[in-house]
Amino acid sequence: MAVSGGTQRMVDKNSVRGGAGLSAVVLLVGFVLDVWVLVPAMALAVGMGSVLGLRYSPLGAAYRSAKKLGLRMGVDPEPEPPPRFAQTLGFVVLGLGSIAFLLGAAALGWVLALLVAALQGLLAATGLCVGCEIYLFSQRFLAKGA
Amino acid sequence: MALRLGIGLAVVVATALLAWAWRRREGRFSEAGGRFSRSELGIARRDRPAAVLVEFSGEGCAPCVIVRDRIERLAAELPEVDVVTIDAAERRSLAERYGVKRVPTLFIADGDLSIRWRASGVPSEAAIRSTLLGPDWAGRPHPDADVRVPAPSDPVRSERAR
Numbered sequence: 001m002a003v004s005g006g007t008q009r010m011v012d013k014n015s016v017r018g019g020a021g022l023s024a025v026v027l028l029v030g031f032v033l034d035v036w037v038l039v040p041a042m043a044l045a046v047g048m049g050s051v052l053g054l055r056y057s058p059l060g061a062a063y064r065s066a067k068k069l070g071l072r073m074g075v076d077p078e079p080e081p082p083p084r085f086a087q088t089l090g091f092v093v094l095g096l097g098s099i100a101f102l103l104g105a106a107a108l109g110w111v112l113a114l115l116v117a118a119l120q121g122l123l124a125a126t127g128l129c130v131g132c133e134i135y136l137f138s139q140r141f142l143a144k145g146a
Numbered sequence: 147m148a149l150r151l152g153i154g155l156a157v158v159v160a161t162a163l164l165a166w167a168w169r170r171r172e173g174r175f176s177e178a179g180g181r182f183s184r185s186e187l188g189i190a191r192r193d194r195p196a197a198v199l200v201e202f203s204g205e206g207c208a209p210c211v212i213v214r215d216r217i218e219r220l221a222a223e224l225p226e227v228d229v230v231t232i233d234a235a236e237r238r239s240l241a242e243r244y245g246v247k248r249v250p251t252l253f254i255a256d257g258d259l260s261i262r263w264r265a266s267g268v269p270s271e272a273a274i275r276s277t278l279l280g281p282d283w284a285g286r287p288h289p290d291a292d293v294r295v296p297a298p299s300d301p302v303r304s305e306r307a308r
Contacts, residue, residue, distance in 0.1 A: 008206060032147070032154045078208030114157050121161040128168050136204050136249055140235045 011054045013076040013127070016083045018066065019049070019059030021124030023090075027117035031110055036101045039113045043094035050087040054080055057087070086123075086131020090116050173269035175254075175277045182259040186240060187230045189259075196226035196257050197278060202234040202241055204249040209268045213250040216271045220278065227278065254278055 023042050030038030049057030067073060097112035123129045184191060187200060199217045203210035214231060221229040234241040234249050244253070247266070254263040254277055263277050 028154050032150045079206040081206045118157055118161045126165045136207050140238055
């Protein structure tokens with residue numbers, strides 16, 4: 001009764017966590033300094049990881065650059081689909097936040113941005129990826145032949 | 147600016163509290179009831195394991211791989227312990243029957259497949275070992291192999307699991 005692993009693209013979990021920490025900091029700084037344009041910028045960065053794959057995420061690239069500069073972190077491989085799904089959720093919420101800013105609803109925009117910042121911070125600090133948990137939970141209900 | 151700083155700090159503190167609460171719960175064993183059947187676990191009638199580690203897992207679940215590695219390492223040390231890995235998506239009704247809400251979820255059952263302990267998330271190898279082997283383990287890498295699963299009513303063991 002072994003679990004069918006399949007051949008899936010792997011990503012470095014530490015890179016995902018590093019990218020999440022970076023985006024949390026950027027969103028928080030954007031909120032404190034009231035620079036709302038950072039929200040669509042982060043939406044774009046997260047969206048690139050979601051659409052093109054996490055290896056093309058600018059946030060992950062920033063983490064990898066930090067590693068080249070001497071950050072000593074190992075590689076912790078994990079399958080890509082759960083964190084990529086989480087990035088998609090982040091992209092959707094930040095996208096909605098960006099639309100809220102464009103429509104003049106800045107308060108709503110910041111609430112959505114801070115929600116993403118909190119979840120990204122949680123991922124960076126503990127490794128708990130809420131979006132990944134939602135993905136794994138939904139997998140059970142989408143599976144055929146239950 | 148001061149208000150924004152305060153709200154930003156509140157978000158950071160709330161996130162830290164959430165992280166702390168999650169870390170306290172993650173991978174902790176708690177007492178559990180119920181009983182697996184041999185057919186559910188694919189254990190032959192002639193097999194008489196002293197204990198069974200049952201992991202509910204999922205495809206694409208990185209923490210499940212960590213738990214699997216840990217329990218397989220333990221099983222390699224302790225041939226009397228069986229390891230069963232179940233894909234919770236493929237066997238959804240079984241997962242629901244045992245209240246599996248997330249993966250990985252690890253059950254420790256005794257020789258007659260009565261469930262003694264369960265943990266969601268990634269328990270440490272030491273936690274799995276001590277829950278399986280009881281308080282006599284004391285960090286020995288190869289325990290003297292009394293692998294009876296103690297009853298959760300044992301106050302010492304209940305305390306350790308918390």
